[in-house]
Amino acid sequence: MAEPQEFDVTDEQQELRAGLRRFAERAHDETVLRALIDTGEGYDRALWARLGGELGALALAVPEELGGAGGTCVDQAVAAEELGAALVTGPLLGTVGLAVPALVAAPASAARDALLPELAEGTRTAALVAPLTVPYDAATAAAVSADDGRLTGTVDHVPDAAAADVLLVAAAGPDGPVLAAVDQGTAGVTVTPRGSLDLTRRIARVDLDGAPATVLATGDDADRALRHAFRTAGALLAAEQTGIAQRLLDLTVGYAKERLQFGRPIGSFQAVKHRCADMLVGVEHARTTALHAAWSVASGVDDPDLAVSIAQATCSEVCYRVAADTVQLHGGIGFTWEHPAHLYYKRAVADAALLGSAEAHRERIAAAVLDALDAGAVPAPKVATG
Amino acid sequence: MSSPPTTDTDTDTERVADATRAVVAAHDPRTAPRAELFGALYDAGLAWVHHPEGLGGLGLSRGLQAVVDGIVTDAGGPRMFAVNPIGYGMGAPTVVEYAPDREQAAAWLRPMATCEEIWCQLFSEPGAGSDVAGLATSAVRDGDEWVLNGQKVWTTLAHVARWGMVVARTDPDRPKHRGLTYFVIDMEQPGVEVRPLRQMTGQAEFNEVYLHDARVPDAHRLGEVGAGWRVAITTLMNERTAIGGVTGRRGSGVIAEALGLWAEHPDRHTPVLRDRLARLWTRAEAHRLTLARARRTATAGQPGPEGSVSKLVGAELNQEVYEFCMDLLGPDALLYDDWTMHRADGGGRVHADPGSTLQQRFLRSRANTIEGGTSEVMRNILGERVLGLPGEPRSDSDRPWKEVPRG
Numbered sequence: 149m150a151e152p153q154e155f156d157v158t159d160e161q162q163e164l165r166a167g168l169r170r171f172a173e174r175a176h177d178e179t180v181l182r183a184l185i186d187t188g189e190g191y192d193r194a195l196w197a198r199l200g201g202e203l204g205a206l207a208l209a210v211p212e213e214l215g216g217a218g219g220t221c222v223d224q225a226v227a228a229e230e231l232g233a234a235l236v237t238g239p240l241l242g243t244v245g246l247a248v249p250a251l252v253a254a255p256a257s258a259a260r261d262a263l264l265p266e267l268a269e270g271t272r273t274a275a276l277v278a279p280l281t282v283p284y285d286a287a288t289a290a291a292v293s294a295d296d297g298r299l300t301g302t303v304d305h306v307p308d309a310a311a312a313d314v315l316l317v318a319a320a321g322p323d324g325p326v327l328a329a330v331d332q333g334t335a336g337v338t339v340t341p342r343g344s345l346d347l348t349r350r351i352a353r354v355d356l357d358g359a360p361a362t363v364l365a366t367g368d369d370a371d372r373a374l375r376h377a378f379r380t381a382g383a384l385l386a387a388e389q390t391g392i393a394q395r396l397l398d399l400t401v402g403y404a405k406e407r408l409q410f411g412r413p414i415g416s417f418q419a420v421k422h423r424c425a426d427m428l429v430g431v432e433h434a435r436t437t438a439l440h441a442a443w444s445v446a447s448g449v450d451d452p453d454l455a456v457s458i459a460q461a462t463c464s465e466v467c468y469r470v471a472a473d474t475v476q477l478h479g480g481i482g483f484t485w486e487h488p489a490h491l492y493y494k495r496a497v498a499d500a501a502l503l504g505s506a507e508a509h510r511e512r513i514a515a516a517v518l519d520a521l522d523a524g525a526v527p528a529p530k531v532a533t534g
Numbered sequence: 535m536s537s538p539p540t541t542d543t544d545t546d547t548e549r550v551a552d553a554t555r556a557v558v559a560a561h562d563p564r565t566a567p568r569a570e571l572f573g574a575l576y577d578a579g580l581a582w583v584h585h586p587e588g589l590g591g592l593g594l595s596r597g598l599q600a601v602v603d604g605i606v607t608d609a610g611g612p613r614m615f616a617v618n619p620i621g622y623g624m625g626a627p628t629v630v631e632y633a634p635d636r637e638q639a640a641a642w643l644r645p646m647a648t649c650e651e652i653w654c655q656l657f658s659e660p661g662a663g664s665d666v667a668g669l670a671t672s673a674v675r676d677g678d679e680w681v682l683n684g685q686k687v688w689t690t691l692a693h694v695a696r697w698g699m700v701v702a703r704t705d706p707d708r709p710k711h712r713g714l715t716y717f718v719i720d721m722e723q724p725g726v727e728v729r730p731l732r733q734m735t736g737q738a739e740f741n742e743v744y745l746h747d748a749r750v751p752d753a754h755r756l757g758e759v760g761a762g763w764r765v766a767i768t769t770l771m772n773e774r775t776a777i778g779g780v781t782g783r784r785g786s787g788v789i790a791e792a793l794g795l796w797a798e799h800p801d802r803h804t805p806v807l808r809d810r811l812a813r814l815w816t817r818a819e820a821h822r823l824t825l826a827r828a829r830r831t832a833t834a835g836q837p838g839p840e841g842s843v844s845k846l847v848g849a850e851l852n853q854e855v856y857e858f859c860m861d862l863l864g865p866d867a868l869l870y871d872d873w874t875m876h877r878a879d880g881g882g883r884v885h886a887d888p889g890s891t892l893q894q895r896f897l898r899s900r901a902n903t904i905e906g907g908t909s910e911v912m913r914n915i916l917g918e919r920v921l922g923l924p925g926e927p928r929s930d931s932d933r934p935w936k937e938v939p940r941g
Contacts, residue, residue: 155830172890401921416924418910421917425846428916432843433820436827514812517785521797527796529791529859532891534869 172234189373200270207268215265232388346498563611621653714762
C-alpha cells in the first residue's frame, strides 16, 4: 500500500465525512441548532459526548498512546469541514482546535496524560485562554502573569471559555511563557459570558486573580505547545470555513435553480450564474489551501506557519464573501431570522476575526516572502526603457 | 489508500524508451536536420505513440508520449508540438479519427510530424467568436470539389501553413450546428489570402484569412456532410491535452516577474503596493496548489471542478500581476520604442517574442481573458456544467441558421 500523498482522499476519510454528515442531519439539524443557541451553555453536552465517544471525531489527531485515534491533522480537518458545514455547536475550537494540540505538544506529565483522554472522549471540555483574535507571537502569553503556580490577569474574547470545564492558560512566568491548567470554578477564576455576534460559538471574558493552577509546560516547551496549538487551530478553522462555504454554495445553487423571477429560474441569469461561478472558484481555493495547511501541520512539509497563513488569508475572505453572497442571492428571504443564512454569515464574520484576520496573515506572508527577497535574488524581468 | 491506477506496463515503457534511444543515437537531436529527426521518430511510431502503427504510433497509451518527449528534449532536441502546435496537437487526432482512408491520413500525418507542412485551424470568424457554430463561411458543392467563400480570423500560423482545418456552412436552411461540414484546405492555392492581424502589442501572432472561391476536393472532407460540428469538437477538445506540463515551484511563473521587479526596485515600495503584491502572491499560490490538487485527483480517476477553474483564474491572475508590475514601474512603464510588427515565425515561436518586454507582455495579457474561451464563457461553463444551473434562454437552437440574427 502506497502512503497517501498530499490531496489524496483516503477511504477512511470518506467514511468519516459520510458518518459525520449523517450524524449532523439526524442529531443536529436546523431545529436542534436553533433550540441550542437559545440555551444557557449554547450546546448539548450529551451530543458533545457522542461526538467524542461514539463517533471518535474529537480524538482524530491524538496519538494512540495518548488515548486518541492516531490520525493526522488532515483527518481532523475533514471532521472540522463537516462539523462546520452543519454549524455543529460545542467547544470545538477551544477543545479540539486549541487545547488538545497544546496538550499533545506539551511534555508528558500526570496532569496532561489524565486530561487529554477526557477531552478526546468528550467527557470534559476545554478552552485556551490567550488573545485569540491575533496570530501567535511573543505577546501571546503577556496578558496573564504566572507566579509560583498562581495566575493573574484578564483576557477578553475567549471562544468557548464559559462552556469549558478546564481552562488552559497562556501566561508569562519568570522564565518565559507558561502553559497552565485551571479548573472552571476554582477560587480566583471568573468567567463572564459576553454577548456574541456568532450565536453558534460563544465568547467570554476570563479574569484570573491569583488562581492556583497546574503548570504543564514552561519556557521553550510552553512556546512549542502554544505555537502548535495556534497552527493546528488555524488549519482546522480554515477547514471549517471551507465546509461552511461549500454548504452555502450548495444552498445558493439549489435556490437559484428553484426560484423563479421574470418567468425563469434566477440561476439562468448571468448576473446570478457568474456570481455562483465565483463562489465555486473561491470554495476550490479554500479547500486546497486548507488541506495544504493541514497536510503541512501533519507532515512538516512546507513551512507550516506560512501554509497556515496562506490558508487563513484565503479561507477567511472566501467564507466571508460566500456568506455575504448567499444572503444577497437569496434576496429578501436571505435577510430574515427564519432563514439559516444569517447564522452562517455571523459564524463567517467571527471565524474571519479569530486567530488573526486575513490582513494579519497577509502581513505575515508579506514579511516572510516579500521582505525576505534580496535585490537580485529573483531575476528581474526585461523592461522596455524607451 | 491504494496506488493510482496505471495502464502502462513496465514492458511498454521500456519498449518506447529503447526505441526512442535508438532514434536519438542514429540522429543526434542537436545536429541532425529537424525533418530527419522527426521523420525517424514518425517511422518508429514515436510521433504519437497512441496512434495506430503506420500512422506515427504504436497503439500504446497516450501517457507514454512523455517518455519519448523526455528523452528527445534531454538530448537537446526540439518538440514537434512547439514547431507545429496546431497540427501536432489538434490536427493529428482529427485526421486519425476522420480521414477518409488510411492512405490520406498517412499522407497528411508524416509531413505534419516532420514539420515540413505546418497546419492551422480556420474556425473563428469576425461574426463568430465564442459562438463558433454561428459561422458564415460557405461551402458549395461543384462536382468532386467544394467552393469556399468567407473570412476567418485569429488564425495562428496561417502565413506559413500548408494545410488548414476549416469548418464551413453547407446548409444554411438547417439549425446552425447541423449545417456545417469540415474540410482540410490547401492554404497555398490562389483563392486563399492571408493577411497579418496586428494586435495592440504591435506584433502579429495571428492572421485574417480570406477565402475567394477557394477549392477543396471532396476527398479532403473529414466526416459526413452536415456533421462538421462533431468533427470540430474533436479538434477543440484536443486544444490543450497536448500542452500538459508540470506545476511550477512556489513563486515561479508570472508571479516571479512581480517578485523580480519588487526586489529590483526597493525605492518604489509602498505599503499599498506591498499589500497588493502579498494578495497576488497568495492567490497565485492558491491557484498553483489547486492545479496540483487537480492533477492528483485526475490521476486517481476523480476529475473535479479544479481543472475548469484554472483557465479562468490563470487568465485573470496573469492580467492583475502585469497591472501590478506596471504600477510598480511608475513613470518608466510609459517608455516604449519598438513597435516593430514581429510575426510568429513558424519555427517554434508562436506567442510573443521571447525577447519581449514587460510592457509588451502586459499588453498581451489583455488577450488572456478572451482567447480559448472568454472569462464570461468560462463562468457560464462553471455555472452550467459544474454547478448545474439552467442555461440562458436561446433563440437560435431550432431555427434555420439563415433566420438567426447575426452581427
